[in-house]
Amino acid sequence: MEERPGDDRPQLPPPSLWPVGFAVGIVCLLVGLVVSWPAAAVGAGLTLVFGFLWARDVTSGTSSVPAEPAHEGEAAVPEPEPGERFPRNKFLEGATLGLGAVIGGIVTLPAVGFAVLPGFVKQKQHEVDLGPITDFEEGKWQIATFMRDPAQGEITRRTAFIRNNGDLDGKPSFTIISNRCAHLGCPVQPGGPLFERQKKELKTTNGEVQLIPTLPAAGFICPCHGGAYDQEGNRTAGPPVRGLDRYEFVIRNGRLVLGSTFSVAEVQGSGKTARIKRYQLQGPGQPVDGIESWMYPLQPPH
Amino acid sequence: MPRKRSDTVKQAALYPLDWLEERSGLIGGVKYFLFRKVPGDTSWWHTLGSATLTAFLVQLVTGVILAMYYKPDPQHAHSSVEHITHDLTLGWLVRGMHRWGASVFIILMFMHMGRVFLFGAYKYPRELNWIVGVLLLATGLFEGLTGYLLPFDQTAYWATVVAININGTAPFVGPFLASVLRGGAEIGPDTLARFYSLHMLLVPGALIGLIGLHLYLIVRLGVTSPPWSKEAAGETPDEEQPSGRSGLVQPGPRAAGVRRRPSE
Numbered sequence: 109m110e111e112r113p114g115d116d117r118p119q120l121p122p123p124s125l126w127p128v129g130f131a132v133g134i135v136c137l138l139v140g141l142v143v144s145w146p147a148a149a150v151g152a153g154l155t156l157v158f159g160f161l162w163a164r165d166v167t168s169g170t171s172s173v174p175a176e177p178a179h180e181g182e183a184a185v186p187e188p189e190p191g192e193r194f195p196r197n198k199f200l201e202g203a204t205l206g207l208g209a210v211i212g213g214i215v216t217l218p219a220v221g222f223a224v225l226p227g228f229v230k231q232k233q234h235e236v237d238l239g240p241i242t243d244f245e246e247g248k249w250q251i252a253t254f255m256r257d258p259a260q261g262e263i264t265r266r267t268a269f270i271r272n273n274g275d276l277d278g279k280p281s282f283t284i285i286s287n288r289c290a291h292l293g294c295p296v297q298p299g300g301p302l303f304e305r306q307k308k309e310l311k312t313t314n315g316e317v318q319l320i321p322t323l324p325a326a327g328f329i330c331p332c333h334g335g336a337y338d339q340e341g342n343r344t345a346g347p348p349v350r351g352l353d354r355y356e357f358v359i360r361n362g363r364l365v366l367g368s369t370f371s372v373a374e375v376q377g378s379g380k381t382a383r384i385k386r387y388q389l390q391g392p393g394q395p396v397d398g399i400e401s402w403m404y405p406l407q408p409p410h
Numbered sequence: 411m412p413r414k415r416s417d418t419v420k421q422a423a424l425y426p427l428d429w430l431e432e433r434s435g436l437i438g439g440v441k442y443f444l445f446r447k448v449p450g451d452t453s454w455w456h457t458l459g460s461a462t463l464t465a466f467l468v469q470l471v472t473g474v475i476l477a478m479y480y481k482p483d484p485q486h487a488h489s490s491v492e493h494i495t496h497d498l499t500l501g502w503l504v505r506g507m508h509r510w511g512a513s514v515f516i517i518l519m520f521m522h523m524g525r526v527f528l529f530g531a532y533k534y535p536r537e538l539n540w541i542v543g544v545l546l547l548a549t550g551l552f553e554g555l556t557g558y559l560l561p562f563d564q565t566a567y568w569a570t571v572v573a574i575n576i577n578g579t580a581p582f583v584g585p586f587l588a589s590v591l592r593g594g595a596e597i598g599p600d601t602l603a604r605f606y607s608l609h610m611l612l613v614p615g616a617l618i619g620l621i622g623l624h625l626y627l628i629v630r631l632g633v634t635s636p637p638w639s640k641e642a643a644g645e646t647p648d649e650e651q652p653s654g655r656s657g658l659v660q661p662g663p664r665a666a667g668v669r670r671r672p673s674e
Contacts, residue, residue: 163422166425167418167421167422167425224590226593226594226600227589227590227592227593227594227595228589231594231595256596257598260598260599261484261485261599262484262485263484263597263598263599264596264598292571292572292575292576293571293572293574293575294568294571294572295568332568332572390585391575391578391579391584391585391588392575392578392579393575393576393578393579394578394579394584394585403581403582404581404582404584404585405582406582406585406586407585408585408586408589408595409595410595
C-alpha cells in the first residue's frame, strides 16, 4: 500500500527536551513561591522560555502534514467474517450476562427495598395524652392540637375537635373528630367562633397541648374545596366521599388519652347515643362503604 | 517552508482541538450535531424544543447552586429558603430564576408539544420520539410536584398533602402509591428529605437520560418541515441532496426528512 502522509500514523510532534525544561520551570516556580521570591522568578522565566519553545516545536510539527479525515481512507481493519460460534463461546456470553444480572440484582434489590419498605413497616399511631378530662366542659367543643409523636417534632402536630358528651351508663363519653378532610386531606375548620382568650396550654408527655374552645354551630368546613360536615362529622355538602375520621380514646388516671384513628361512613344519631360503624382507617377520597369502596380492597398499615 | 504568521497562530490555536478530535472524535460529533441539515423552511416555531432544553439547563444550574444552601429537614427548610432569599448575596435572583424558570419550563414543554402536534411531526417515523416526549412531560411534572414541597411553607405543605391524597385515590394501588410517596402512613420528617432526593437526584437523572434519547432521535430522524411547506410537498424541482456527512448516522433520503418525493 502506498504510504500517504498522515495515514495510520499518529500526529506526534518530534521528541524534544523542552517539556522537561518546562516541568523543571514549574517545579522551580512552585518551590520558589514557598521558599523565596527570586527562585520563583527564575522558575517563572524558565517556564515561559521552555513553554514557548515547546509550543513552537509542537505547532511546527503538525502544520506540514495536512490531516486526512479518517473516514475517507481505507478501513484500518477489515470487517470480520461472521464466525462460527462454539459452545464455550456461548457459555461465556451467558455466564457474563448472568453474572452481571445476579450482581445487579444483589445491589439493586436492597436499595429499592430500603427506598420503599420503611414506609410500610413499623407504622403505628402513638397514644396522645391530652391532660385531665376536667379541662373538657360538658357539651362544649374544644380544638385540641398536639404532637402525635414528640420524637419527630412539630411536623407530627395534629388537630382534633373534642366534645365531652357527659356520662353514659356511668362512663365518660367523648366525641373526638379528626380535622383531616375526607376529600383530599386539608384541615377542616369549625364553622363558628373560636374563643382564643380562653385558650389553655398544658405540657404533657406529648409536648405542648393547646385547647381552644369553639362553637362550630355550622359544623366543620374545609377551606380547600368547600367540603362541609355537621357536628357529628357527617358530610352535608361538597366533594367528600364520607364523614370525618374519628379518634379512639381511653380515660387513664382521669386523663383523656387518644388512640388510633378510624374511618367512618356516616354516624347515626348524635352525641353520646351516636351509633358509629368503625372502618379501618383509609386515606382521604377513598369511600369506606358502598360499591366504590371495592376499589380500595387493601390498605397499607397505618 | 515559508509560512504566514497568521497561519502559525491559527495552527497553535487549533492544536488542542485537533488533539481532542484525533483522540475522541468529539469535535466532529459536536459539529455534526450543531451543523446538521434541516429543512429550509423551518421557522421560529421549531425553536420551542431548544427553548425548553435551555429552560431545563437553567433549572439544572440554579438548582445545583440552591442545593448548596438549602437544608432539607422540617426544622430548617423554610428558614434556609428565607435565608437564601433575604440574606445571601444574589440568592433572591438564583432562587427567583429557579422558581419562575420552573413554570417557564413546564409552559414551554406544553407549547413544544402543541407545535409538534399541530405540525403533525409526531407521525411516522417519529412516533417513538412523541412517546419519549410524553414521558419527559410526565417526568417534568413530577419534578414540579416534588420541588413544590421544598420551600415548606403552608402552601407547599397543603398542596403536597392534597397531591399525595389525589394519588391515593387511584383504584387498588392508590393507597400504596401514597405511602411510597410519603415514605410512611403520614407526612413526616422523611417525606421532605425524600422529595428533596427525588427532586434533585432521581428525577433530574431520568430527565437527562430521556432528553438524551429525545435528541438522539431528533438527530437520527431529522426535523420535519411545516405542514405548509411547498418544498416538502414537492412543488419545487428536487435538487440533488448535498452529500451526507458520515458521523453518528449516515442520513439517507428518508432520515434527512427533507425532500420526500410525492411518489414515495
